[in-house]
Amino acid sequence: MDKHCDVLILGTGLAGLFAAINIDPSHQVYLITKTRINNSNSLLAQGGIACEYNENKELHEAHIKDTMRAGAYLNDEKAVRYLVDKGFAAVKKLVSLNVNFDFDRENNFLFTREGGHSTRRVLHSGGDATGFNVIRDLKKALSTRKNIKIITNTMALDLIKKDNKIIGCIVLEQEAKYYSIYAKKTIIATGGIGSVYGSTTNDLNATGDGIGMAYRAGCEFQNMEFVQFHPTALYSEHIVSRQRFLISEAVRGEGAYLRNVEHERFMEKYDLERMELAPRDIVSQAIYREMYDTWTDHVYLDTTHLDPKFLEKRFPTISNFCRKQGYILGLDLIPVAPAEHFLCGGIKTDLSGKTNMDNLYAIGEVAYTGVHGANRLASNSLLECLVFSYSAAMDVNNTVDTVMEKNEVSINELPNYNYNYKPIRKKIGDYMDEHVSIVRNEQGLKLTKRTLEGIHDSLDKYPNLTKYYYETLNMVQTALLISSSALERKESIGCHLIIKQ
Numbered sequence: 422m423d424k425h426c427d428v429l430i431l432g433t434g435l436a437g438l439f440a441a442i443n444i445d446p447s448h449q450v451y452l453i454t455k456t457r458i459n460n461s462n463s464l465l466a467q468g469g470i471a472c473e474y475n476e477n478k479e480l481h482e483a484h485i486k487d488t489m490r491a492g493a494y495l496n497d498e499k500a501v502r503y504l505v506d507k508g509f510a511a512v513k514k515l516v517s518l519n520v521n522f523d524f525d526r527e528n529n530f531l532f533t534r535e536g537g538h539s540t541r542r543v544l545h546s547g548g549d550a551t552g553f554n555v556i557r558d559l560k561k562a563l564s565t566r567k568n569i570k571i572i573t574n575t576m577a578l579d580l581i582k583k584d585n586k587i588i589g590c591i592v593l594e595q596e597a598k599y600y601s602i603y604a605k606k607t608i609i610a611t612g613g614i615g616s617v618y619g620s621t622t623n624d625l626n627a628t629g630d631g632i633g634m635a636y637r638a639g640c641e642f643q644n645m646e647f648v649q650f651h652p653t654a655l656y657s658e659h660i661v662s663r664q665r666f667l668i669s670e671a672v673r674g675e676g677a678y679l680r681n682v683e684h685e686r687f688m689e690k691y692d693l694e695r696m697e698l699a700p701r702d703i704v705s706q707a708i709y710r711e712m713y714d715t716w717t718d719h720v721y722l723d724t725t726h727l728d729p730k731f732l733e734k735r736f737p738t739i740s741n742f743c744r745k746q747g748y749i750l751g752l753d754l755i756p757v758a759p760a761e762h763f764l765c766g767g768i769k770t771d772l773s774g775k776t777n778m779d780n781l782y783a784i785g786e787v788a789y790t791g792v793h794g795a796n797r798l799a800s801n802s803l804l805e806c807l808v809f810s811y812s813a814a815m816d817v818n819n820t821v822d823t824v825m826e827k828n829e830v831s832i833n834e835l836p837n838y839n840y841n842y843k844p845i846r847k848k849i850g851d852y853m854d855e856h857v858s859i860v861r862n863e864q865g866l867k868l869t870k871r872t873l874e875g876i877h878d879s880l881d882k883y884p885n886l887t888k889y890y891y892e893t894l895n896m897v898q899t900a901l902l903i904s905s906s907a908l909e910r911k912e913s914i915g916c917h918l919i920i921k922q
């Protein structure tokens with residue numbers, strides 16, 4: 422059973438949903454998602470959306486400057502200017518779709534501050550439930566669009582390629598039930614890569630699928646070595662899940678401190694000017710150093726000097742979760758440690774989200790637009806999703822053909838058998854945690870690359886038409902791209918800290 426549509430979007434996070442809603446209603450859109458719409462990193466976003474919600478040139482310049490500084494100036498300045506200049510209109514569009522943000526008694530939006538920002542410019546919703554509220558409201562807006570069909574529990578396996586053109590995607594609906602969807606335009610919006618590491622703040626569906634399928638199709642990649650670790654994931658000795666609960670940087674934005682296990686505030690040793698609100702690469706590396714020096718695997722987030730009532734109201738999701746773990750914001754020190762959070766590099770695109778393959782776009786976290794450089798500025802990611810999915814949608818609207826080319830490409834039959842990939846996935850995570858995380862050295866990177874190549878060869882030899890096989894293949898290909906890029910970059914910069922052994 423093959424299917425045809427005008428525009429095929431892979432993934433239902435903010436990037437995928439916002440692109441879909443901006444496609445002209447005369448075009449048939451298929452939105453496919455691996456599990457439920459609600460499984461995405463977008464839904465988990467707490468802090469908010471960084472946006473100068475005004476036309477003030479000086480404030481826009483400051484946002485550009487902060488983004489470049491956080492990215493260690495490896496950003497593409499043209500892309501950063503595009504992000505900030507188009508950001509106001511993109512967020513306004515979101516607001517016009519009845520997506521609500523928090524406001525004060527005079528109906529002015531409330532803004533918070535996060536690491537690396539020189540002003541309070543982060544819009545939020547439901548206190549710390551920004552992602553949840555934005556996705557909920559967008560889903561409502563989408564439900565009125567007759568041209569958009571959402572297909573859940575369906576995994577994109579491989580792009581269908583004809584010459585240098587992408588003409589759709591092979592998808593897996595259930596184990597062994599696969600078919601082709603042919604499309605005039607295909608948009609990859611599959612998000613991050615958290616599951617490639619042993620501990621992550623990401624939804625565990627983030628197995629680097631978009632990266633893997635783009636790699637197999639011949640897409641170009643950039644800056645894959647820059648993997649951002651969030652400094653403050655909740656720590657517990659007893660956690661068994663690889664997914665770690667995030668404590669938003671906005672908590673530090675509202676005044677929380679970091680202390681090592683000896684209860685000393687330490688950020689002044691690493692960034693005297695910005696202290697706890699330094700960009701994430703600096704704070705994560707500082708925490709790593711403190712944990713190393715004190716022989717522990719966590720530090721503390723200290724909110725005990727802040728008003729517990731204010732914290733509870735401002736951060737309801739975080740307060741609730743912490744309370745269940747036995748910690749009360751404003752009263753207890755909260756144990757935290759860094760965890761994998763965000764891929765700054767990805768599939769290389771232009772400002773319209775176009776990749777090097779004809780009719781293929783990449784948007785959201787899976788894409789490298791040039792915005793983040795060596796380290797992402799907090800809350801710029803949701804803004805990037807909005808700005809670049811909008812520009813991709815506009816490009817699609819302007820260029821999509823009116824007539825569907827007749828395409829029937831035969832798919833190779835694949836075996837389908839029961840196999841447990843869990844030990845392989847664990848091994849990938851262990852190597853990435855040990856050698857390709859906050860601190861790296863050449864020897865560890867080489868060892869990891871060799872190990873991953875071995876895993877890759879054995880997966881390649883024994884293909885298997887299951888979700889777990891493809892996820893594992895995508896994980897190892899993503900991990901290989903990260904470790905190979907890390908080996909090529911000899912100097913320490915941003916999220917890539919390389920030391921001599």
Ligand SMILES: Cc1cc2nc3c(=O)[nH]c(=O)nc-3n(C[C@H](O)[C@H](O)[C@H](O)COP(=O)(O)OP(=O)(O)OC[C@H]3O[C@@H](n4cnc5c(N)ncnc54)[C@H](O)[C@@H]3O)c2cc1C
Nearest residue numbers: 432433434436455462463468469577612785786800802803
């Ligand atoms: C805990 C947490 C908090 C965060 N807080 C913030 C914040 O406050 N501000 C900010 O700017 N950023 C934040 N981020 C980062 C930001 O949320 C993400 O970078 C952004 O949401 C990515 O959006 P996306 O649409 O690209 O991907 P996602 O939202 O992750 O969506 C990807 C979609 O693709 C689907 N998918 C994946 N593989 C396949 C496949 N093979 N086939 C079909 N579907 C597939 C997934 O199921 C999902 O629907 C946070 C991230 C996390 C994890």
